[in-house]
Amino acid sequence: MPVFRYEDTEGDPLQTNLEPIEPPPLMEVAKAWGLRVRYMGRTSPYLGLYRHRFEDHPAEILLATHEEQVFFHELAHAAQWRVWTDPDNCNKLRLEVTAELASCVLARLYGRQDPNEGSTYEYICHYCEQERKDLPRTLWALVSDTEKLLRAIIDTQETLAREEVHA
């Protein structure tokens, strides 16, 4: 819990490198897509954030947690910009449900931590309730969109792994 502003404190500089000792799985995919990934202190209400590039800022993923599934969720948002024609004009329900579903599958496939499926369920329910949508129908309608995101991520990962074998 932050009490003082960092700028108002004195003494030896704080250890400000918040990166995990080992990067999460699929970090190579983010790098291959030219994303900047930064670990930050908890300054925003978000645990993770994907920001698409604008002007001369590169696309980036901001993380306030080492939880792999949060990174996978943001990576799935990045995939939306590679796979869909116009994510900016998609509704929030489609953006969030597909990102969260994809992250849950990625946690099963690549995660080193236990997939947090309970929180995935709650997250998706929350968006369905907010938009007054039926849960099973929403999931069914978004399965194929989610698969495209997964394919983009997994194909990149597999290509990188093959290149590593041949290098």
Ligand SMILES: [Zn+2]
């Ligand atoms: Zn999201």
